[in-house]
Amino acid sequence: MTTLRKVLVLAAVPAVTLSTVLAGPAAGTVQQQPVDVALEWYDVTADTIAAAGAPTQVTNNRTWAIGWLAASRALVRPAAPSYREAALAGAVHETLVTLVPARKAELDQALATTLARVPDGADETNGVAAGRQQAKAVLASRVDDGLDPASVNAPFTPPSTDAGVWRPTPSKYAPGTQYGNRLAKPFLLKSASQFRPGPPPALGSPRYNRDLAEVRADGALNSTTRTQAQTDTAQFWYGSSYVLYTAPLRVAVAEAASRPLAQRAKLVALFHVASVDTQIATSDTKYSYQRWRPVTALRATVDADWTPLHETPAHPDYPSGHATYSGSAEQVLTTLVGAQTAKPYTIGSPTAPGVTRTYSGWHQLTVENVDARVWSGIHTRTADTVGATLGRQVAANALHNAHKLFR
Template identity: 35%
Template sequence: MTASMSRRQLLVTGGAAAAVLATTGLPRPAAAATPIRPGGADVVLAWNRELLAIVRTPGLQPATVHPTRSFALLHAAMHDAVVATADSGHPYLFTLEVRGHAAPEAAAAQAAHDVLAALYPSRSAELATLLTGQLAGIPPDARDRGVRAGRLVARLLLGLRANDGSAAVPPVLAPGTAPGEYRPTPPAFAPAVFTHWPAVTPFVLDQAGQFRPGPYPALDSARYARALNEVAATGRDTSTTRTADQTVQARFWAAPIWNYWNEIAQSVVAGSRSGLIDAARVFAQLNLTFADAVIAFYEAKYHYRIWRPITAVRLAADDGNPATDGIPDWSSLATTPADPAYPGAHSVVAQAGARVLSEEYGPNWALEVTSEALPNVVRRFDTFQDAADEAGLSRIPAGVHTRLDHDAGRQLGLDVAEFVLCS
């Protein structure tokens, strides 16, 4: 597997800045040498909201490019632009030597604009309007230096990721035939998605399979039977054992899980009154973790190729386990995603998000979470971990994962987050 790009070396000079590839992670910086306005975090929040709006708009996100890549590029660029112009902290990739006072807000805004304009050219007018508004009122000299720094960071980062494997044509996955092997699921029987993502170069991890979960339990084991019987009972569309709250949970968390955690981060950063440096660092850590977690879980999914519950329950008579019963007409509450089951994506990303935010703000933080899948419903949590656990476990009453998928995903998310935080 291709090595992480953060381990390569690069030197670029020219114009008003010099850039050197950094090999450090994103630890908490010392106090900024350049004063930053108290509302500076709003720059980061505005561009994160803009990207959320983009990926939620049908047709704007390329079907074969995972959205977490865009979030990682956006926030890595903003972070490195802020670090360079605030003369504080440690960059993800590029150390810029900026001559004279440069406005960090201008650098962050320009870097964000250039990244998103390159990724989503059809939104160029809206992106330009957002940039113009953020640059207004910044003293011209500091603004212009910040703009130049932001442009350089964006150009270097986009260039470095240009051949990271994300543009590859996804290979066709042959359907499995043996018990336990993944095959397309009803009702659409769509081909497996993101089959090329295990080969995408990680942002921070050394390799995609660095924290691959251990082998899936044997189909004739008691552990497998317990997990399958649990989802067979609670995840069925006509279940009589699933509680009303479990049904709400299954529907509440049904949208892309990285969107929820970016929304959670927005509320936490705003509520904590974080400044620009802190906000840029938190969002960079969060989204670099998500991007690598997605690469890692697809590597594991396509390494093991485990069947989904809807297949496993319908074909349980052939799994060699006397403790499971086949239910040929079984259907799940939610529609099953078009990829293998193990590990569970929601569990990976939610655990990663909880770990990153707990590192910055402590584990206990009262959260009000909204859902793009279940409008007008708010769920409340006392800790980041509580939210992560519910998000991951919600996929069992949804009928699309077993507890085996959740447990492996939770550990994978924790491992990736710890690595990014310590890099």
């Protein structure tokens, strides 16, 4: 079982229909739960990307956005349940086979499994056809959008070695990544800079000095002020935001089980549309200001041997990408599902094997992401808090303009 699959299993919520509860199992029979096609293809998407997805996070969010946007469009008109299930499966299958062709055999089997439950006839045939047609249309609209791995990681050369300017960080001193995101085609942003925040605190300003002092004390590898609980939080949230938020989004899809399938597909689509736009806006801000990372600042001005708890990612400090991602996720989930879940949910983390955390909403995830990047020693608090705000703004824009995607 893959790490991502283990995380998703922790967040699994069984689909139970009201009729099943009221009727109860027949005597002497084993009652099988009906299959929730939304969760079924959610897991197929997650497993496909975990097994053979792109090396760049935003490219994988793009795959989700295309597939589930196509499914949403195929479900716009009222139709029989068999049509709807076939349409969703057809849309996501067509997208994944096109973008992750290495998994074609597994995807074909998944489609066959779904369609085996759908009664044969015009609804099944027309549903699959509608899903495939919408997938092809969305794929065509996103050709050359700049979100392929090579474009995302377009080369970046730091303009100088002046104080405050980003440069490759220890220990790997890798070249800057994600520079090309800012040039990619958004889904709903007018431009990558539409919500660009103001500049980071000036070097030597009181806020800058407070930020740096906090990271120096609480984010150091050998910190004497960071508690064990804070270290645990930093470790839990150190991994890919995409992976860490796949389980919470699945919880939201399960929470919405009583809603029409079209609404649940839109939830998944808009989550990832907002995430793609957020990552484009994040890179725009990072590479507009090119603020150096705490490890560079501290080694240059305070302590030449200072080392963070975790390896610093290879791109500028301001704003934090983890914080923008979590702010975007929180905004979408709170708006479309509600601030609190019906019952607590438990998720895991690939960077903290065997550890789980339990939540009852979405805001606490953002709070922990903001803190974690400081306690990891890889971001200033201002980069985190500004990042969370940027993510919420971009996601709110996506939700406000969502109707443009479903014409």
